[in-house]
Amino acid sequence: MADSALASEALVKKEPELPAHDPIVTRSTSGILLLCALLLTGSLVWALWDETFGQRPWKGTQQEFVSRYTRYLKSIKPQAGKTEAEVKESAEYQTLDAEARAAQEQVKPETAEIDQKVAQIQRQLDAVTDPFQNQRGRLTVINYNVEIAKGSAQEKYRKQAEEKRQEVVEVELPAPDGSGKIITQKMNYGQLEKFYNDHRDEKARLLGRKAELLKAPTELATKRDDYLRHHMTGLGPSQIDGLIRKMENFDYSILGHQISANESDIVDRCEVCHVGIREPLDIRPADLAPEGPGKKPDSLARAFVSHPNRELLQIHNPDRFGCSSCHWGNGRATTGDVKGHGRHKYWLWPLFERENIEAGCQQCHAGDRVTQGAETLNLGRDLFEQRGCVGCHRYEGFDRETDALSGTRQNTAQLEDQIIGNDKQIRQETEAANQAADDAEAQRLLAHAESLRVSNSLLAARIDQLNLQSKYLMQDQKKIGPNLKDIRLKLRKEWIPVWLKDPQAFRPGTKMPTFWRFGVDRDGDEQVRAISAYLWQEGFSGKVPEQAGGDAARGKDLFETRGCLGCHAIGDGESSMGGTFAANLQRVGEKSNFEYIVRWIHNPRERWAPYCPKEKRDLTAEDYSKNNKPYGFDTELNSRCPNDGAELQVQNMTVMPNFRLTNGDARDIASYLFSLSSPPAYPDASFMDDPNLKEKGHGLIKQYGCASCHEIKGFEEEQRIGKELTVEGATPIERLDFALLTHDAEKGHDPLKLHGDHSEKPWYNHKGFFEHKLAEPSIYDQGKEKDPKDRLRMPKPYLTPEWRNALTTFLLGSVGAEGSNVPASLFYGPQDQRRQDVQNGWWVIKKYNCMGCHEIQVGQRSVLMGVPFYQTPEGKDLLPPILTSEGARVDPNWLLRFLNDPSLEDQKGPVPPIVATDERRGSGVDASGKTNQTADGSAGPNGNGKLKPQPGLDKNGVRVYLKARMPTFSFSPNELQTLVRFFMAMSGQQEPYIKKPLQPLSEQEKLVARQMFTSGTPCLKCHITGDPAHDVQAIAPNFLLAGQRLKPDWTFRWLLDPAQIDPGTAMPSGLFRKEGDRWVINLPNPPASANEYSQDHADLLVRYMLLLTPEEQRRLLATSPVQPAGSTGPPTQGKLSRKNSENLAHRFRNNRREPAVAGTGGRANMRAPGM
Incomplete structure (x- = not known):
């Protein structure tokens, strides 16, 4: 059966098996391939776009800048051409151009001949150079072989070298007549070398001669071109064409605009977008508006502007500092303005807002007190x-005196402990020496004990110096607010709670902040009562001596002209007049005791009782009497504690200076202030006598930090909160x-x-x-x-x-x-001592508000300049002097004495007579100008006594004609040295100052100078001479002070052009003109002796003024035809007429070819001569 089954299967025809499903074979892939190709193409296009624009968004911005800027440059080019043409058409330029052309034409024939000779020599040199160098090279090789060979080989090479020298070469030379023919010459090496060197030397000689000929024409051409450059208000057409070409070749890469400072690890790309920041033109937003110059700008136009302050870029080179170093922001980001400006929560340095842009200056200039331009x-x-912020908050640099004083006291304590330790060791070693086993050991111990005694003496000397420094530092130390230990002597009792509750309600704009807790806390009123009670009960008890009323009308005049308005104001709101540095005094009569205000105005530094920092309490008369010392304290001889010898605080810690007013002046000013308002009825304040409230007030004062600004009993050593x-x-x-x-x-x-x-x-x-x-x-x-x-706890400041x-x-x-x-x-850390001196000085200048009365920086307006009186023609003559060049003007040794005593009571040398009418002097002054010490009775140094004598005289030491008074600031030696060094450094003067010796005057020179003084120059019309009738109208210092006060070099420059040093001064320019290398008097009819004097007239007058004696001044006045200024009448006030002044200035400036200063001669634009 099995065999038959197999046979039947063999007879059946089988179908072939199909392969597995294959999408490539079984279906079309063209759609997929097309999609992938499109995606790939799109990705390529996107990548190219992203590479070109997506990751480089600045390119579009830069293209927009190039387009707009080019359009703007083309629009201004015609006007630039007009500006250049206008300058070239000016008489000065035409003269310079004619001189340059004439000089060029004068040397042109000779230079052309030289150029022809040089060209011919160069052709001959070109022809001979190659043969000569070839022969020299071969000879050099042979000579090298001679040097390295030995024996017979050396002689062989010497022979070859000689043969090479005698070898003849043919040289084709151009004919020397310049005909262009070629002449063939045969020369050996020696002849070649001589021909080459002779022609080279001749060429050098000719070129040197040409340079010598062109020196004068080149200098004149440079002078002409410099004149054009300096007088062009903008760029010229050729320069604008250069900028347009620059835009045509613009670099659109990052590297073309990136700043890399490797030494500081700075990489900055701000200029990738802010492309116009360093352009040489001043670019405004409207200039690069999208619709054209002058139209409405957009955000890009505002980004394309140039830097608003080019001077800053000169001292802060962006190639070194970058941009974000100062402005902050993320300087490396370029993909958007949000990132570039650092507006990201994770970026620590966001771009400063426009109104806060100067914050970047502080990070590097934190040590400055004044930063120029910020x-x-x-x-x-x-x-x-x-x-008052500094009262509660420490800030490094703002506590200079406090920090220094703390360090000084700490060092003193350490040294005292060291002395105690040494004394103990001395006793121990002395005792050990007495018990020593042998003499050698005893001598060693005694020698060491002796060295410790010597060391203690040195430590004691160091302590003496530290104590002296502590004295000066305590003198320098000031509080922001008034001394509240005087509260019972100074203020109305009922007014104090009203003030504490809301200071701004009583005096809008006051420095005293509002403690808002008093208004929101449930026990706010109770806190006010407690603080008031403590201050009242802990204040000094006693009674300020009674004062008679004064003349309010005269007090008003004194207040408005003496200088009080430089710091204080009068009036409310828009009607106020004066400065904001100190309190507005409009309502002082509503709060204060008249007698105390008189005492304060008379001498604000006078303290009721001295304070001992070692015992931490105020001293009384008993402290002095028990030590058999009189009760007296001052900054000079009586500054130590009678109990322990510690340095005392003997002054009120206020910056208000002493104006050296008479007692009558002080009463008049106080009467005026009290006439401005009437005391209202305040609520009863009998609670301020409650001792229970006092204890609560003690805790509240500590909590709120009141002692940070005020001196309060029990809180003298309190720290900030x-x-x-x-x-x-x-x-x-x-x-x-x-x-x-x-x-x-x-x-x-x-x-x-x-x-x-x-x-x-x-x-x-x-x-x-x-x-x-x-x-x-x-x-x-x-x-x-x-x-x-x-x-x-922070209160609300105004x-x-x-x-x-x-x-x-x-x-x-x-x-x-x-x-x-x-x-x-x-960071800014000046190594130049002068720059350090400038900043150190600014701390003192700002501390005492010197700029309230004086112009210290060029262009800075003082407060007094805005006071109505000083805006009148008469008032402008009486403004305090400008101090912009004080360091160059005065001898620093004299300045030190002047700052210590502005009245110059101890002035060495001749002092001009002081002329003071009863009107100027007021009551309490004798005819010499000194304060009448017996005008108010006792003058003893008693805190409870009557008004003490003033330090110095009731006058200005230099400008006695000014109504504004230079006060006594009680500067310590520290501050005196700081100020002197400040003025010296501000004027670029060298330390130490070495006074320039002056050549004595011969009798003939005195005669010439005397005649120049009295032959048309206006010197004696304005300057004090010592003649009372004349000096009433004088507006310039006495020449007798000049010798000790002024520097010769500055005085020389001042005589030549005072308006350059002090624009607007009444001192006329043009008194001298240049003749050759000397200055001569510029008068219509100069004296004959001046014409015969062959030396510099300006230098002669400088020496004459600085060497002037009282006898010579009297002789000068006796020979002067000029009438006293008072006789000329009020309109001229002893000055040059405007016409004469302008004529002199015009002649002088024409000689110098400088533009005239507008208004120099005008009365309304003049100030008193500042010499």
């Missing part, structure tokens, strides 16, 4: 000090407590609406935290449940929006090295 930052520093803010801007955002407002800050909900239309902008950042904290310090306590002692922004800018930049976006190696 006005907002400087204002923030001023406010941090003046508004606020955190240090030196690096507050670097605090991580998570550590800034936004409290319950965190969500609102992130979403942009602003409860204070600080920015109006931008109120929905998120403010969860450092700027938002600082702004809201300053605007409303209680804001981060809103909705919080806290124990009263844990509540925020800040305008501008002030708040300035303080925010200051804090944003306070990041220190750890939070800075700049390597510490780039």
Whole structure:
């Protein structure tokens, strides 16, 4: 059966088996291939686009800049051509051009001949150079073989060298006549060398002669081109064409605009998009508007502008500093403005807002007090000090005196402990020496004990120096607010609680902040009463001597002209007049005791009782009497404690200086101030005598940190209550407590609406935290449940929006090295001593508000310049002097004496007579100008006595004609040296100063100078001469002071062009003109002796003025035809007429080819001569 089955299967035909299903064979793949090809093509296109544009979005921005900038350049080119043409058409340029062309034409024939000879020589040199060099090369090889060969081989090579020297070569030379013919000459090596060297030397001689000929024409052409460059207000057409070509070849790569400072690890790409930032033109947004120059700008136009302050780029080269170092932001990001500006929560240095841009200056210039050009930052520093922030918050650099005093006291204590330890060791070693086993050991111990005694003497000397330094530092130390130990002597009792409750209600804008806790706490009124009680009960008891009333009308005149308005203001709101550095005095009569105000005006530094820091208490008369010493204290001889010898605080710690007023003047001013208001009826304040309230007040004063700004009994050594803010801007955002407002800050909900239309902008950042904290310090306590002692304590200061922004800018930049976006190696740390002196001086200048009366920086307006009196023609003549060049003007030794005593009571040498009418002098002054010490009775140094004698005279030491008084600041030697070095450094003067010797005058020179003084020059019309009738109208110092005071070199420059040093001065320019290498008097009819004098007239007058004696001055006045200034009548006031002054200035400037200063001769634009 099996076999048959197999047979049947063999007979059946089988179908072949089909292969497995194959999609490639069984179906079409063209669709898939097409799709893949399209995807691949699309990916390629996308990759190319992303490579070209997607990852380089700046290219479109740059293309837009190139297009707009090119259009702008073409639009201004015609005007640039006009500007250049206008300069070239000026008489000065035409003269310079004519001189340059004439000089060029004069040497042209000879230079052309030289060029022809040089060209012929060069052709001959070209022809001989190759043969000569070939022969010299072969000879050099042979000479080398001579040097390395030995024996007979050396002689062989010498022979070859000689043969080579004698070998003759043919040289084809151009004919020397320049005909173009070729002459063949045969020369050996020596002849070739001589021919080559002779022609080379001749060529050098001719070129040297040509350079000598072209020297004068080149100098004239350079002078002409410099004149064109200096007088062009913008770029010329050729320069603009160069910028257009630059745009045509613009580099669109990152590397073309990337800043890489490898030494500082700075990579910055801001200029990839901000392409116009360093362009030589001032580009404004409207210039690159999308629709054309002058149209409405868009965001790109605002990004393409040039840097607004080119001077900053000169001293902060972007190639070294980059951009983001100062402005912050992510300088490496280029894919969008959000990333590039650092607006990302993980980026630590977001771009500063426009109004806070100067915060970047603070990170490097944290040690500066004034940073040139950073006005907002400087204002923030001023406010941090003046508004009392520094009272509660330490900031490095703002506690110079306090830190130094603390260090000095600590060093003193350590040295005293060391002396005690040495004394103990001396006793031990002396005793051990007495018990020593042998003499050698005893001598060793005694010798060591002796060395310790000597060491103690040296330590004692060091302690003496530290004590002296402590004395000066205590003299320098000032408080922000008034001394509250005087509260019972000074203030009305009932007024104190009213003031503490809301200072701004009584005096809007006052420095005293509002303690908002008093208005929101349930026991706020009780806190006010407790603090008032403590202050009242702990104040000095006693009674200020009674004072008679004064003349309020005269007091008004004194207040408005003496200089009080440089710091203080009078009036409310828009009608106020004066400065904001100190308190507005409009309502002083509503709060104060008249007698105390008289005493304060007379001498604000006078202290009721001295304070001993070692005993930590105020001393009394008993402390002096028990030590058999009179009760007296001052900064000179009586500054030590009678009990322990420690240095005392003997002055009120106020910056207000002493104006050296007479007793009558002080009463008149006080009477005027008290006439401005009448004391209202205040609520009863008998609770201030409650001793129970006093104890509570003690704790509240400590809690609120009142002693940070005020001197309060029992709190003299109290420390600050606020955190240090030196690096507050670097605090991580998570550590800034936004409290319950965190969500609102992130979403942009602003409860204070600080920015109006931008109120929905998120403010969860450092700027938002600082702004809201300053605007409303209680804001981060809103909705919080806290124990009263844990509540925020910062009071609310009065800040305008501008002030708040300035303080925010200051804090944003306070990041220190750890939070800075700049390597510490780039921080500003001046190695130049003069720059350090400038910054050290600014601390003192700002401390005492010197800029309230004086112009110290060029262009800076003092407060007095805005006072109505000083805006009148007469008042402008009486403004305090400009100090922009004080260091170059005066002898530093004289300046030191002057700052110590501005009245120059101890002036060495001749002092001009003091002329003072009863009107100027007031009561209490004798005819010499000295304070009448017996005008008010006792003058003893008693805290409870009557008005003490004033330090110095009742006058200005130099400009006695000024109504404004240079006060006595009681500067310590530290501050005196700092100020002198400041003025010297500001004027670029060298330390130490070596006085220039002056050549004595011969009798003939005295005669010439005397005749020049009296033959038309206006010197004697304006300057004090000692003649009372004349000096009433004088507006310039006496020449007798010049010798000790002025520097010869500055005086020389001043005589030539005073308007250049002090624009607007009444001192006329053009008194001298240049003749050859000397200056001669520029008068219509100069004296004959001047014409015969062959030396420099200006130098002669300088020596004459600086060597002037009282006898010579009297002789000068006796020979002068000039009438006293008083006789010329009020309109001229002893000065040059405007016409004469302008004529002199015109002649002088024509000689120098300089443009005239507008208004130099005008009365309204003049100031008193500043010499």
